[in-house]
Amino acid sequence: MAMKIPRLLQAALVLIGVYVGFIVVFDVLLQAIIPSSLLAMYMFFVTAGVFMVFTYDEEGTRELVAPIKALVEDPSKRLIRNIVFVIVPLAAGAATYFQMQPSFEAPVELRTIHPAPPTTAKIYGKQVNLLKLENPFRELEKEDPDQFRELVDEGAAVYIRNCQFCHGDKLDGNGPYAAGLNPTPLNFQDVGTIAQLQESYLFWRISTGGPGLPKEAAPWISSMPVWQDFLTEDEIWKVILYLYDYTGHEPRSWEHE
Amino acid sequence: MNRSRSNKFRQALIVLALAVVTVALAFLVFDQVNAIAAEQDVAAETAATGNYGPAPKLTAADYPTIAGVNSRVAVWIFAQLHLWFAAFVLAVPIFVFIIEAIGMRTRDKRYDDMAYEFIKVSITAYSLTAVLGGLLLFSLIVFYPQLFTYMARIFKGSMFYYALLFFVESAALYIYYYGWHWLQGGFKKWVHLTIGLVLNAAGTTLMLLANAWLTFMMSPAGVDPAGVFNGDAWAAINNFLWNPINIHRFVANIAYGGSIVGAYAAFKFLTAGTQQERAHYDWMGYNANFIAICALLPLPFAGYYLAAEIYAYSQQMGITLMGGIFAWLFIIQAVLIGTLFLSANYYLWCGMGRSDGARRYTKYIKYLAIVLVGAFLVWFTPHTLVLTNEELKSLGGPYHKILGPLGIMPAKNTAVNVMIIFTALSFMFYRRANKTATVSWVNAGNAIQVALYTAGIANIMFLGIYHGYFTNTVYKVAASIPQVLTTLVVIAASITLDSFIYRRSTDVGPVHWGRIPARAQYALFLLAVAFTWLMGLMGYIRSGIRQHWHIVDIMRDTSPDAFTPTLGYAANVVSVAAILFMAMVIFVFWIAQVSTSKTLPAGYWKEG
Amino acid sequence: MRQFLSVVAFTLITIGCFTAYSNYGIPQIEPAPPPKEEKLDLGSMTMDQFVALGERLFNGKGTCTLCHNSLGRAPLLDTLGDVTPGRLGDARYEGEAGNVEEYLIESLVEPSAFVVEGFGKKGTNDTESPMPDVSGGGISLSEAEILAVVAYLQERGGSEVTVEIPTDVGEGDEDEEEEEELEPREAVSDPKLLVSMFMCDACHMIDGEGGDIGPDLSGIGAARDRAYLRRAILDPNADITEGFEPDQMPEDMAEQMYVSELEILVDFLAENK
Structure with missing residues (x-):
């Protein structure tokens, strides 16, 4: 019997799969890239959907959060915990930095292509x-x-x-x-x-x-x-x-x- | 012996009193109808001599500024708060009435207790509604005196009846609530139910009257282009958009009321001390969610009807509504409606944990989720995409050949119909969860169900794709009607079929009320909050499409606030109002709780 | 209490998400402001457009056509180009204009500087003009608007258009407009003052004084009630008294006065029995 993939990993794999799937389907197969702003919103709701499916029953939820709980509470995982607790804030900081960093890209301008006509x-x-x-x-x-x-x-x-x-x-x-x-x-x-x-x-x-x-x-x-x-x-x-x-x-x- | 006679005597007295009241009411109504007719004659005469002047042409100085208060925002927030409470207190008696009737029929006391608890929650909200209505009226008179004067001249009759009906409703509500335990059993229960009916009739009529005033501002009738009223009050009330708004509001109010009492039950569940309490409030939350979903399903159709009628009334208004500056508002709306559907479904799925037989169906949940989220992504895709310059270059223009068609109506109609059908399917699984069918043709029945859903969805998809790509625009909009009909037929047929399949079914085991995770309660909160905010947003657009008119094409808004704000500004006002509303709702819930708790301070009262 | 706080936090976060999405998730399009009548954008105007603006003002806000029409209440202005040069040398001329352009501007703001024979106020022997100063009162043309009217008059009168489109006025003019919006004029409560401010007496006889283009309003209160009078001001063409032409009275009369002033006028007329 094949080894069962932990639920948390399953959820993460689904999300990554959907994300890569969007990019592969749109950017490679259909040759029409998916706009990043739209992809961000899509992924937000896909994440919500994955959360819903993975947490509607008690057992499944426990299984899902067990690794996270263990990471925070289990004394034997102290080393990993410390590493994670350093990496996560750093990653968040880096993400913020790159987001805010000025670039040469012209700002996004949104035009209403078909404005309401005057009377x-x-x-x-x-x-x-x-x-x-x-x-x-x-x-x-x-x-x-x-x-x-x-x-x-x-x-x-x-x-x-x-x-x-x-x-x-x-x-x-x-x-x-x-x-x-x-x-x-x-x-x-x-x-x-x-x-x-x-x-x-x-x-x-x-x-x-x-x-x-x-x-x-x-x-x-x-x-x-x-x-x-x-x-x-x-x-x-x-x-x-x-x-x-x-x-x-x-x-x-x-x-x- | 003696006691039963005195009981009968009391019953007779009540019947007599009711009869007197009914006759008096009938006379009153008759008299008033006559009075209206007479008034109309007079009005017609005076109109001929020009008793009603044209609408005033205002200047900026006709709008008082008081202590730097932004008049538009003040009126906006008061109106919105009043509306939320009004929607809530109008909706609750409607389903309380129905639940009470169900209780009477099934003789299940739980229903009666739940109905009583619902009405208890709404009773404090009722006085808040009145207070906020007063504030709204006051702020209108203070900040927009000319508009109010003009409106009052036309609607003075209906405003009078509004006040009158308000008293009737108050009286009915107080008797209904305070007489709940007194009017129990047999004949008295019928009297109580009748009072509930009177309460609902009065409440609904109140809503209809208020709707007439606001739809008059959108689609004025009974006035000439200069705003001279012809004296026909009924024409002004029965204006073009009156009924579309009536229908939309009636359905939305019920869904909204359901979601708010759902939030109440969820809160009580979370703070419950005993298993028994948890079971009770879980059951109450389930019913509230059921009410909200039942009303939520037809709501998009009522919305389409309203939008279509707005287009029919004025193309200019229609373009402003759907294609112009407000187009992005519908993307926000899509996010909120998606939130409603997803959280309502999530609650159902969580609720399947209550029954031991649910395992047979839980394996389908992931597919339901995939379809719901997929349909939601289509529903949400905007017509105009936000693109970076690089993306713009890569796509060769602002139009996306794949996503573009998802941004227009046929795709969205298809998506919302699929979402509705799958929510109904979620619900079917939930109902089946604890039952085992015993009829011999179970397999055939299930096969028919599968065929029914497959055919329905195929038809909806076909209509959507065909009309989305292969016909011109006028048919694109028209395609929504067969889609809606398909959805309704599928839902109705599957419910009917299921009721036959599960006739004389056996239960898998007892339903474990209270066996539901706390997360599900947060789904109920999310439902209530999203609904509140959505109502605020849609209230803004309903009012906003008048743009710089108080009364479209009749009376211009020349105040400094006549401009149409950006969506962010509107969203901020709605959010502030929503937070105020939520704070008041929490107060209402708290009051409902306090009224039942008793403390006995030792040594305070004289012993003896 | 913990449950209560987490519910409150959940609610606030949800509303916060909706607000944030509405503010940052979608583009903020600023809708067009309510249309304003006669918005002057002199900077980008060609001479043709400037003349067209003058024509609109002549027929509309300026109310010039009330009198300068074929009914002969005031001189027709079609031959200005030929006639004007002679005016400057006329003995009866009292103004200071040196050329046609200056003369025309002067005649708009100081009409009595030269009164064409036969068109003066009755009994003044053509020394006083019945025409109001267009820069004041109910007409209130701005400097730029007066120039536009002059440009139109020059073109229509067959003389060369010498007026230049004011460039510096453009900005200043808009500022003025804004100031006006911020500080609206005080409402007037004296009905007599209102009558002269809105120049009712230019066309109507009131208490024995005034013009004869519109019906005599002396003692009008005896014949008409308040509702009729209010309507007559708000919508002048609703009822036309027999013997008078429609479309003579400006339709935007009521827009220029406050509602309180309208009521004062109506009261004044209604009590004028």
């Missing part, structure tokens, strides 16, 4: 109500599919001439200049971007660009140009048609169709 915005010199604004060409999708297709193609042309340098010819945010930008251009293929937004929202973001971001979207480091200075109103609406058409997303609407 109205001044676009093309007009005060526009963003809640009511609709894409004037959207209705053609059903009424006149041929003309709609044409408009989408025109939108594609506008996109290729203006947008693809950053947002990429696959609309995946990976254009030729994307690597030079921080924050990187948005990936429209992602379900979390344009699929979550209304067309009026896109119209507002495209036409007023980075400088038109509201206060809560600080820091205003977006390099999105103010497109109302370069494109016509119709061109922007057509590009929006193209964005949804190419990615296969549907713009968010408030009513069921």
Whole structure:
């Protein structure tokens, strides 16, 4: 019969296993690293879960804490105890030191990528109500599919001439200049971007660009140009048609169709 | 002979008195309904002549500053404290009433004793509720006189009935509590139960009225855009968000009340001197936790309904609520709700130690834990990730291709439904722990249970994944409805099926009440504290989405405090209020304990 | 007691964790402050925007269009560019302006310096203007706002826009605004003073004095009750007396006065029988 692993070690192994598992799965297998802030919270709750499973009954709990109890109370473990009692504060001190030590890493800045839009915005010199604004060409999708297709193609042309340098010819945010930008251009293929937004929202973001971001979207480091200075109103609406058409997303609407 | 006659005489007198009271009440109600109707006629007339003015347009100077007190924080804390106590004292009579009825039906005196002990705890809390309500009213009048005046002009009728009902509730509560041992047995018990019903009716109506005032501030009705009231009080009360809030608050109050009495039982358990006491309070804590979980399970659905109705009322408010500045608040909320679910489950698992038959099920606990924690991690994953610059570069942008979809609604709906189903499963294991089924089709029954849960979870997962990745947003939100229905069907069907499987079952052995580790009691505390704090936080967002409006689009808040604070600021206020509340609750518990202890100081009283 | 203390400690630690997470675990986004009307950000303004600001002030806060409109209560300002140079040399001119820009500023803060023929107060033979000083009273345009209005007037009047966007005023102006917020003006309790402060008599006849753009308020208390009067101030277009134009009275009248002042005015009018 194989030797039974002590419960405390079991718990520790589970935690280490989950931790390594997260890193292996995300960073190696999926090639998309797990953010350290998120991993910290994940591990906090995994630890809570492990604690719950290992302590719901009396016997198990006793077995779990027995080594710790022995370490503190057992006279024969004096040497280990003294070593541990020196190492633990030192480790805590070191951890604090490295945490607080200034580094060359720029501070984490969190931008709200999709700030709540204002009710109205001044676009093309007009005060526009963003809640009511609709894409004037959207209705053609059903009424006149041929003309709609044409408009989408025109939108594609506008996109290729203006947008693809950053947002990429696959609309995946990976254009030729994307690597030079921080924050990187948005990936429209992602379900979390344009699929979550209304067309009026896109119209507002495209036409007023980075400088038109509201206060809560600080820091205003977006390099999105103010497109109302370069494109016509119709061109922007057509590009929006193209964005949804190419990615296969549907713009968010408030009513069921 | 003589005695029984006098008993009958007394009964007859009580019946007579009750009849008189009922008739009087009926007349009173009838009269008031007439009065309301008449008042409405008058109101309609006066409205036509413009008796109700538009909402005042305020300037910063219309807000008195008194001794440097921050008016918003003062009102905020008083309102929150009042609300916590009110939720508690409204919820307790509801389940006390039910427990009393169960006791009457099963003729198990333990239920009656427990119901009495619950109501005893709430009676001091009741007067604190009233005191805090008074403070809230006072601070509103002092700090926001114009707002209060405007509201009072519209709701003067309902405010009057509020005061009236408050007296009815007080009277009913005092008779219910102090008459508990007097109104025992047979007919008298029925009278007592009826008083409990009156108490609950009055209490619930009070809550509905107060809800009307606050929902009017969110979704005003019965007024024109300038704030001129049309005189129709019912329209103002029955505003768009009234019922969604009513439902949400009613369910949440019960869960909250359960968690607070659970904390009471836990404290009594920890300080109990005898094995008998420990057994009693363990049993009480178990029941309290049961009440809290039962109400907790439907609560997310009530919350979704409320949020959907807020969206339906005003998209602007909806965006502010879910997508704008408050988006991170829902991450905090996720942490708290996860805490609630995990601690409630942990308590159940610890409680399995009470029965000797539990060993058959404990091996499943680790799987329950894995699923619960896993679902919770999904539920908690934020839509916008906090990334260091290096991570940002490595990911090629702020969007994470794996974690991104976990941040949006379909994934979260799926996660919460799975959490609810597994909590129900935990509970099923707990109930089965001490029983052995005797019906011949046990294996078939269990197979059906497994199939039921598997199908339910598969359906929820399918809906979540399908809607999360393959449809547009409007259907993403709509997907939550079939998911919720699946969850409800699975839970209802499995409970029904289990009740058939365990019909005429045999007990493995006696249930060892009191055989539960102290850690489990701390899980109950955690439940109560997390619930309190969560209520404070959600109360803030409910009120906060009005932003710089006292009454949305009608009356603007122009005070220096009109700004929306950061979440950290709000959390600090909630924490301070929660600590004050906990201190008061401890006082209430202590008073409940003191009232039963007697000391006989030797040599103090004259001998004789 | 030990149990009690550990429960208290447990509670405090739990609440502490929630608080710490809310403060440090999530980003603290500062929500946008409540929108302010007419927030001046002169530093980043182009001349077009400055002129547009002037136009908004002209039509809105400045209440200029109440009189300067096609109804002929005050001169139309479309031909300023052509007319103004001649004004400076006019015999009746009493001001000190040396050029068009200075003249326009002067005419806003000191309207009686030159009164266009036929537009003076009745009985003053065009020596006194019925127009209020826009830098004071209920209008209270700031220096920068006056310049914006002048820029707008120059553009609209067809003359060259000579006004420069004030740069130093920008900062100072905001400070002033803040000071105003910190130290609100004292509420006024004299109804007569209120009438002149909010220039009710510019349009309404009160006790035989004042304009005729709005209804005569002398003895109004006999005809209207308090509720009607309060509403008429709060929401001027709710009821328009027959024979008068809607949209003449500023809608933000009530926003400029304290609620106590509003009540004093209402009382004053209601008792004016």
